[in-house]
Amino acid sequence: MRVVEKHGPVYVVDRSIEGSERLLASFIVAAPSGETAIIDPGPSKDVLKLLALMEDLGLDPRRLKAIIVTHIHLDHGGGAGLLHLNAPWSKVYVHPRGAPHLVSPARLWEASKATLGRTAELYGEPTPLPQGMVVPVEDGASLDIGGLTLRFIHTPGHASHHMSILVEQGHVIFTGDSAGMHLCGKLYPTTPFPFKLHEALASLEKMKRLNPKVIAYTHFGLRSGAPGLLDQYRELLIGLARRIHVLLKEGYRGRSLVERLRDVDPYLDSYEECLKSLRAAYMLDHADLSVEGIARYIEKFGLEMLDS
Ligand SMILES: [Zn+2]
Numbered sequence: 001m002r003v004v005e006k007h008g009p010v011y012v013v014d015r016s017i018e019g020s021e022r023l024l025a026s027f028i029v030a031a032p033s034g035e036t037a038i039i040d041p042g043p044s045k046d047v048l049k050l051l052a053l054m055e056d057l058g059l060d061p062r063r064l065k066a067i068i069v070t071h072i073h074l075d076h077g078g079g080a081g082l083l084h085l086n087a088p089w090s091k092v093y094v095h096p097r098g099a100p101h102l103v104s105p106a107r108l109w110e111a112s113k114a115t116l117g118r119t120a121e122l123y124g125e126p127t128p129l130p131q132g133m134v135v136p137v138e139d140g141a142s143l144d145i146g147g148l149t150l151r152f153i154h155t156p157g158h159a160s161h162h163m164s165i166l167v168e169q170g171h172v173i174f175t176g177d178s179a180g181m182h183l184c185g186k187l188y189p190t191t192p193f194p195f196k197l198h199e200a201l202a203s204l205e206k207m208k209r210l211n212p213k214v215i216a217y218t219h220f221g222l223r224s225g226a227p228g229l230l231d232q233y234r235e236l237l238i239g240l241a242r243r244i245h246v247l248l249k250e251g252y253r254g255r256s257l258v259e260r261l262r263d264v265d266p267y268l269d270s271y272e273e274c275l276k277s278l279r280a281a282y283m284l285d286h287a288d289l290s291v292e293g294i295a296r297y298i299e300k301f302g303l304e305m306l307d308s
Pocket of ligand 1: 075
């Protein structure tokens with residue numbers, strides 16, 4: 001685990017799960033006063049190394065005020081409980097729909113094992129948080145970190161319990177999984193079931209209206225040109241959904257849908273190449289899960305909303 005990038009008050013920490021590189025980030029936001037926040041503490045595995053890393057950077061872990069999770073999936077929020085127990089002066093900020101699962105993570109853990117299999121074990125089991133330490137945040141609420149203003153924006157779509165965080169000084173937006181993944185210099189979808197396309201598109205518009213300049217992608221790192229990247233992800237989602245819609249109408253389902261998509265869309269092969277180059281073999285079934293998420297969305301809701 002190491003810092004690979006710094007921009008103003010933001011440190012990008014590479015979590016290097018299973019030796020992967022530039023795939024999964026945690027962010028340390030440090031105000032000049034020394035007060036700090038951690039956005040997306042990441043999985044339980046190795047999460048305490050974040051505190052040691054802060055000391056290496058000359059940041060006092062006792063001034064960690066906030067642990068903020070964009071959403072409760074294990075690669076983003078799984079380590080919040082363990083981190084808090086070792087920094088009990090901090091509070092954990094989360095979307096109101098995610099809050100109960102941080103206090104009682106048993107169901108989240110079972111569901112994660114069912115969906116992610118071995119990858120869930122790699123991330124590690126979440127530690128329950130004391131109720132009083134979890135702060136559910138409303139849409140538009142803000143938090144002061146030593147003079148920096150962090151604004152919470154509810155951005156459902158990837159998950160109903162997703163929020164993004166705008167650091168107003170510098171216009172950096174932390175998008176979690178709501179604006180896709182920026183890996184190997186390209187955008188990739190992250191749309192596993194129960195992904196909701198109409199909510200995801202509305203969230204992208206909502207984030208664009210905040211005039212962000214830089215996107216902090218949990219997968220992975222800082223990219224300037226935020227409005228263009230949000231538009232690009234919108235186009236990517238719509239294009240992929242339309243292609244999957246056609247294949248569903250042709251009768252493709254499940255495995256055969258994924259295989260057929262490979263023939264008409266280079267995205268799957270390119271994503272797999274990318275994951276291999278990042279030494280992230282453990283993520284290889286993620287692309288299939290994203291295709292399945294979009295297919296199940298279309299089967300339930302159709303795509304008429306794109307034409308209105
Ligand atoms: Zn993620």
